[in-house]
Amino acid sequence: MSLRFASLLVVAGVAATLAGCVVERPAPPPRRVVYVAPPPPPPPQVVEVVAPQPPPVEVIEQAPPPRPGFVWARGYYHWDGGRYVAVRGHWEAVRPGYHYVHPHWERHPDGWHFHVGVWVQG
Numbered sequence: 001m002s003l004r005f006a007s008l009l010v011v012a013g014v015a016a017t018l019a020g021c022v023v024e025r026p027a028p029p030p031r032r033v034v035y036v037a038p039p040p041p042p043p044p045q046v047v048e049v050v051a052p053q054p055p056p057v058e059v060i061e062q063a064p065p066p067r068p069g070f071v072w073a074r075g076y077y078h079w080d081g082g083r084y085v086a087v088r089g090h091w092e093a094v095r096p097g098y099h100y101v102h103p104h105w106e107r108h109p110d111g112w113h114f115h116v117g118v119w120v121q122g
Contacts, residue, residue, distance in 0.1 A: 040098075040121065041095065041098070041119050048113070049078075049079050049113070049114040050079075050108075050110060050111040050112065050113055050114075051079035051084070051105070051111055051112040051114070052111050052112075053112070054105070054107070054112055055076075055077040055079075055084050055105050055112065056077055056084055060074075060075035060076070060077070060086045060087070060088060060089070061075050061088060061089060063089070067091060069093065069094050070091040070092060070093055070094060071091070071092045071094060071100045072089055072090075072091060072092075073089050073090050073091070073092045073100065073102060073103070073117050074089045074102045074103070075087055075088045075089040076102075076103040076104070076105075076114075076117075077105075078114070079112075079114065092117075092119075095119050097121060097122075098119040098120060098121055098122070099119070099120055099122065100117065100118075100119055100120075101115075101117060101118050101119075101120055102117050103115060103116050103117040
């Protein structure tokens with residue numbers, strides 16, 4: 001066998017051996033999908049309002065007919081430092097898992113305390 005033919009066989013053998021070497025990267029780990037629930041509504045920023053006299057008993061407005069997906073937040077009287085001022089009602093979008101507590105006044109020994117309308121869990 002000639003040297004040239006032997007060299008050709010060696011080169012062909014090495015090429016055939018190396019052709020079968022394949023480096024594969026491992027498959028990436030499957031992605032996890034995580035659902036993050038929206039946070040609850042923030043607590044209201046409340047300034048304590050105390051009036052020396054009770055609010056008027058007059059009704060500010062008539063509640064409109066029900067509207068799907070919304071709650072009517074009734075109008076109320078706001079103490080403006082020396083007198084009551086009527087504030088009209090408005091629509092609030094329903095929040096699943098919560099119920100709406102309307103704005104209202106409560107009598108305490110030191111006067112009438114105002115409570116803002118808030119969403120309460122439950």
